[in-house]
Amino acid sequence: MGEIWGSVQAAFSLLFHPDRYLLSTILVSFKVSGVALLLCFPVSAVLAAAIALGRFPGRGVLKLLIRTAMGLPSVVVGLLVLLLLSEAGPFKGLLWTPRAMVISQLVLITPLVLGVMISALEGVSRRVAEAAHVLGANRVQIAWTVVREARVGFLTAGVAGFGRAIAEVGSVLIVGGNIAWADGTSYTRTLTTAIVVESRKGNFEMALAFGIVLLVLVLCVNLILGFLERPGEAR
Amino acid sequence: MREIIAARDLHFGYGRREVLRGVDLAVRRGEILAVVGPNGAGKTTLFRLLTFYLRPQRGTVEYFLDGHRTPVREARRRIAAVLQEPALFSTDVFTNVAYGLFLRASCGERTRARLARVLQRLGLPLALSPIEERVEAALRAVGLSGFAGRRAYALSRGEAQRVALARALVLEPDVLFLDEPTASLDPESTSVIEGVIRDLRGAGRTVVLSTHDPAQARRLADRIVRLAEGRIVEVVGLTTNGESAPPQSAALWG
Numbered sequence: 001m002g003e004i005w006g007s008v009q010a011a012f013s014l015l016f017h018p019d020r021y022l023l024s025t026i027l028v029s030f031k032v033s034g035v036a037l038l039l040c041f042p043v044s045a046v047l048a049a050a051i052a053l054g055r056f057p058g059r060g061v062l063k064l065l066i067r068t069a070m071g072l073p074s075v076v077v078g079l080l081v082l083l084l085l086s087e088a089g090p091f092k093g094l095l096w097t098p099r100a101m102v103i104s105q106l107v108l109i110t111p112l113v114l115g116v117m118i119s120a121l122e123g124v125s126r127r128v129a130e131a132a133h134v135l136g137a138n139r140v141q142i143a144w145t146v147v148r149e150a151r152v153g154f155l156t157a158g159v160a161g162f163g164r165a166i167a168e169v170g171s172v173l174i175v176g177g178n179i180a181w182a183d184g185t186s187y188t189r190t191l192t193t194a195i196v197v198e199s200r201k202g203n204f205e206m207a208l209a210f211g212i213v214l215l216v217l218v219l220c221v222n223l224i225l226g227f228l229e230r231p232g233e234a235r
Numbered sequence: 236m237r238e239i240i241a242a243r244d245l246h247f248g249y250g251r252r253e254v255l256r257g258v259d260l261a262v263r264r265g266e267i268l269a270v271v272g273p274n275g276a277g278k279t280t281l282f283r284l285l286t287f288y289l290r291p292q293r294g295t296v297e298y299f300l301d302g303h304r305t306p307v308r309e310a311r312r313r314i315a316a317v318l319q320e321p322a323l324f325s326t327d328v329f330t331n332v333a334y335g336l337f338l339r340a341s342c343g344e345r346t347r348a349r350l351a352r353v354l355q356r357l358g359l360p361l362a363l364s365p366i367e368e369r370v371e372a373a374l375r376a377v378g379l380s381g382f383a384g385r386r387a388y389a390l391s392r393g394e395a396q397r398v399a400l401a402r403a404l405v406l407e408p409d410v411l412f413l414d415e416p417t418a419s420l421d422p423e424s425t426s427v428i429e430g431v432i433r434d435l436r437g438a439g440r441t442v443v444l445s446t447h448d449p450a451q452a453r454r455l456a457d458r459i460v461r462l463a464e465g466r467i468v469e470v471v472g473l474t475t476n477g478e479s480a481p482p483q484s485a486a487l488w489g
Contacts, residue, residue, distance in 0.1 A: 127322035134286050134316035134412070135335040135402065145334075149325055 010205035011212055021184040022206075026213060029190040032098055032172070033165035036105035040113050041158055048117035049143050053129075063118065069111035077108045078171030085175060096177035098188055104171040109161040116160055120153020121146060155228050163221045167214065169193060191217075239264045239299055239410060239441055240285065246293035247280050254280045256465040257294070262410070262443055267436050269456035270445040276462040278445040279319065282414050285443070286316050300409050312339065315403035316412035321395035328390070328398050329383035332370045335406045340366065373405035374398075376434070378427045393424030400428060411435065413444040417451065429455060 014022060051062060081104040085095045094100045124146050132145040147154070169192035172178075176188035178197060189197070191210050198207035240262035247255040254277045262268050270278050283289040285296055287307060298310035305313070315335065323331050329352065337345055348366040355361055363371065367383075374380055377397040382390075390398065396416065403411055413432070417425040432455050435442050446452050452459045458472030 125320075125322060127318055127320050128324065130283075130288055131318055131322040131324075131399075131402075132334070133288050134314075134318065135406070136312045136315070136338050141338060145324065 007204040007208050011208035014205060014209040015212060019184065021180065021186065022209060022213075024184070024186040025180075025189050025191060025194045025210065028098065028186045028188065029166055029192075032101045032176075032190065033105060033162055036102050036109060036165050037113075037158060037162045039102070040106055040110045040161060044110060044113045044117055044157070045147070045154065048114055048121060049147055051114075052118045052121035053143055053146060066111050066115050066118070070115045072108060072111065074104075074108055074168045074170035075174065078104055078174030081107060081171065081175050095175060096179060096188060098176070100175040101172045101188060101190075104175045105165045105168065108168060108171060109165050112164055113157045113161040116157035117150070117154055120150035120157065123153065124149040152228050156225060159221050159225055159228075163218065166190075166217060167192065169196065237263045240443075241297045241299065242281075242285060242294065243297075244294035245281070245284055245291045245296070247277075247284060247289060247291055254465055255284070255291075258462070258465070258467055260285075260460065260467065262441060263458075264441055265439045266457045267432065267442045267444065267455055269452035269459045270443065270462055271447065271449055271452045271459060272445075272462035273447060277465045278462055279414055281462065282316065282412050282443075282445060286314060286412055287311055298410075313409045314412065315406045315408035315410075317396075317399045317403050317414065317416055319415045319418060321392075321399040323387040323390070323395055323398060323402075325387055327383065328374070328379070328385045328387060329367075329370055331387055331398055332373055332383070332401045332405050333366055334402060336366050336369060339406075369405050370401075373401040376404055376431060377401045391421075392419070393421045396420055397424055397427060400431060404431070408440075410441045410443065413442065415445055415447065418447070 051059060051066075081100065082095070083089055085091050085093075085100050085103070094103070128149050129142050129146055132142045137145060169190075172188070172190055173193045173196065176190070176193070178189050178193040179187040180189045180194075181187060186194070191214050195207045195210045195214075198204070198210065238261045240260070242258060242260040245255050245258040245260075246253070258277075258281060260281075270281065272278055280289070284291050287296070287310075298305040298307075298314075300310060300313055324334065333348065337348075340348075344364075344366060348364040351361055351364040351367060370383060371380070374382055377400050379394060379397055379401065382394070382398070387395065387398070400413075400416065413428075416428050416432075420428070429451070432442055432444065436455075436457075444452075444455065449459075456472065458470065460467055461469040461471070
């Protein structure tokens with residue numbers, strides 16, 4: 001018990017006096033997850049509007065596939081991306097780079113973001129689209145009006161996607177390779193993969209410090225969500 | 236031609252359930268036409284066909300806003316409707332009422348109105364933009380002057396329905412459709428909405444309203460069309476030239 005308490009104290013002192021290793025690892029985590037979300041969000045928004053508001057054959061099957069993919073195990077995604085990026089695959093040369101990690105996170109979070117956005121759009125009353133129509137809106141203006149009604153749901157989708165990306169360990173470990181240079185600067189090491197490595201080395205203070213940063217991040221994400229989902233506002 | 240809307244032989248069904256079975260209806264310029272009938276008679280579906288929200292499975296809807304046939308796109312810009320549910324957008328009252336105006340406004344007019352609102356919120360005394368003036372006038376007409384800054388979700392049902400009415404009125408439409416505008420509303424909102432309809436009649440506007448309350452139809456309308464099981468079964472009021480309906484039978488109106 002005393003040892004654990006000592007580790008917690010050491011972790012907090014690390015947090016208040018962060019070294020290059022800790023800072024660069026946090027930065028890599030943010031960069032990779034942030035870029036993945038930035039790439040995923042606009043594409044998902046357009047696709048979600050088309051799927052939720054459009055009427056075309058195979059729409060139900062497509063929604064089922066998206067919902068299934070929302071629960072994709074991250075190691076499976078990592079494995080698939082590894083095969084695609086390996087020397088034998090079509091996109092060689094990207095493996096063990098932050099770009100590879102962005103690609104795997106993109107594959108991982110897009111179904112989640114898309115699924116939450118579709119639910120948000122379908123949660124908007126059909127009367128809203130009708131109201132827009134009878135006030136003279138054309139199809140694009142109606143779609144935009146419904147998307148605006150679902151704006152909180154869209155933000156929730158973004159926050160949830162970022163949360164999943166930053167807390168994910170399996171795929172970034174497989175395609176990123178968990179690389180940190182000799183001077184301690186992280187190249188493809190993220191908060192989660194660093195926890196794996198540090199705890200294996202018995203370096204519990206560092207592992208705990210990373211864990212605390214992650215927890216604080218998840219707390220911030222939930223605070224943002226709670227703020228956005230004030231009662232009475234649009235979902 | 237006095238006809239402003241000509242609907243011929245309208246058929247519509249949801250799946251196998253046929254809701255409208257051959258409705259012929261002519262709406263005349265400047266009249267208040269009430270469509271009455273029990274729930275499920277097809278009133279809302281008829282309104283959806285007349286406002287082009289749904290396409291008839293058979294039959295046609297034509298507008299003659301300027302004497303000759305008006306293209307659908309133009310007709311849609313010159314009509315407006317209030318649905319049975321207010322269906323307000325989750326934002327403030329101003330943005331709700333200004334919705335149709337923003338759709339029709341130029342980029343400059345939109346920017347001016349938005350900028351003026353931001354500056355007013357910051358406490359800068361500034362002349363109202365043309366869009367704001369029209370919104371304020373529409374809100375005054377429904378007795379909600381000063382409500383522009385309120386959030387839509389914080390309104391009572393009656394206030395929300397009046398905002399929905401203002402949202403349509405502000406467009407000064409050639410034809411205004413009101414689908415059960417006072418269903419389950421408080422007496423104050425009902426009397427305000429009925430007052431607005433009377434004012435519209437005074438101004439020579441065309442209004443098509445549906446109601447399940449025959450007394451209200453008699454109070455407000457120049458002509459009453461009774462819909463039952465997807466067909467027009469009776470027309471009461473002025474002459475029924477050109478209507479494929481049976482002769483008047485006031486007895487049904489007890």
